[in-house]
Amino acid sequence: MINVTKSYLPDLEEYTNYLKEIWETVHLTNDGPLLRKLESQLKEFLGVKHLKFCTNGTVVLQMALKALGINKEVITTPFSYVATTNAILWEGCTPVFADIRPDDFNIDPAKIEPLITENTQAIMATHVYGNACQIEQIQAIAEKHNLKVIYDAAHTFGATYNDRSILSYGDVSTCSFHATKVFHTVEGGCIVTDDDELAQKLHFYRSFGHRNDDYFSIGINAKNSEFHAAMGLCVLPKVPDLIAARRQVFSYYNNRLDFTRITRPSLTPGVGYNYAYYPIVLDSEETLLRVADALKAQDITPRRYFYPSLNKLPFVITSDNDKAQYCPISEDVALRVLCLPLYPSLSEAEVDQISGIVNEAIAIVSENA
Known part of the structure; x- marks a missing residue:
């Protein structure tokens, strides 16, 4: 079976060496030495000032909203994973959807400004598929209207914009370290900021607001364990090679x-x-379904990523929510985009097989049209 992704696992002995350290210290979680080591290495690798390693890529979005005092309207993208919208709703905010650009599927800055009201407090944009948004335009809009910018940068680890980590932009950026990502800690995520005061607030938020035996602030359980940090310490040095391998698989698809x-x-x-x-974009949902079925018939699993357009979620579109905008570009793209398998160990022969199935399925649809 070929899945849409396959997690990279380091040499077992390398990971076991870190486990021995955990057994020796009996420090399993709660800001342990391996976690601090990983945070330090991540900051150096990414070139960012403050980074907090947390439990996943969703809770850090919630922490960002909470730490920035966002409790009203958030202009966001309809083309992202559901976690982006869920975080906004979970924090009691109202998502206001700005449609996407037809070329890169990122939020369209031209669609943001007309949606700003007296209740708008922030822009939460996703760097879709790890590709940077129109960062300068979004920042200009935010400064003009005194809004905060939160980037859901779940897919961007190891990616740069103008020779800086994409995670270094915005008031806050977040990333997912889920097992499916370029860099992973099995489960995990991080939150990044340049703001010293905000970083301190996030530090306490991560662990129930504890400061020694007292409570410094409101908080949540967003701590991560030494076991997850150990995986991150094993995977991080391999990231350049993993990206290079992904680039090679990318080129195989491009040529076939x-x-x-x-x-x-x-x-x-x-x-x-x-x-x-x-991701590939087909001419219709009918073609997408035929391609997906043809792949699945050969035990190859693609993914409709992202589907559906988030402004169409049933728990967002309700009779008392007048901010569920019509987003025609996102709604159309979400019906036609399919992500093909991509991971470092995917072979040229496997890409050849996948590409052949895709091309044949598309040709059949065209012939029957």
Whole structure:
């Protein structure tokens, strides 16, 4: 079976060596030595000032909203994983959807400003598939209207924009370290900021607001364990090689797929890409379903990533919510985009097989049209 992704696992002995340290210290969680070591290495690798390693990529979005005092309207993208919208709703805020750009599927800055009201407090944008948003335009809008910028940068680890980590932009950026990501800690995530005061607040938020035996602030359980940190310490040094391997798989697809019948989202100028995903866009949902079925018949699992358009979620579109905007570009793309398998160990022969199935399925649809 070929899945849409396959987690990289380091040499077992390398991981076991860290486990021996955990057994010796009996420090399993609660800001342990391996966690602090990983945070230090991550900051150095990414070139960021403050980074907090947390339990996952969703809770850090919630922490960002809470720490910035956001409790009203948040302008966000309809084309992202559901966690982006869930975090906004979970914190009692109202998501206001701005449609996406048709070329790169990131939030369209031109659609943001018309949606700003007296209740708008923040912009939460996703760097879709690890590709940078229109960062300068979003920042200009935020400064003009005194809004905070939160980037859901779940897919961007190892990617850069203008030679800086994409995670270094915005008031706050968050990342997922889930097992499916370019860099992973099995489960995990991080929150990044340049603001000293905000970083201190996030430090306490992560662990129930504890400061010694007292409570410094409101908090939540967003701590991560030494076991997860150990995995991160094993994987982090391999990231450049993992990205290089992904780039090679990317090139295999580029050389084999029939681009007379499919398209791909464009890359933002200035981006050093991490090759996190390989999305293709078909001419219709009917074609997508035929391609997906043809792949699954050969035990190959693609993914409709992202589907549906988040403004169409049933728990967002309610009779008392007048901010569920019509987003025609996102709604259309969400019906036609399919992510093909991509991971470092995917072989050229496997890519050849996948591409052949895709091309044949598309050709059959075209012949029957």
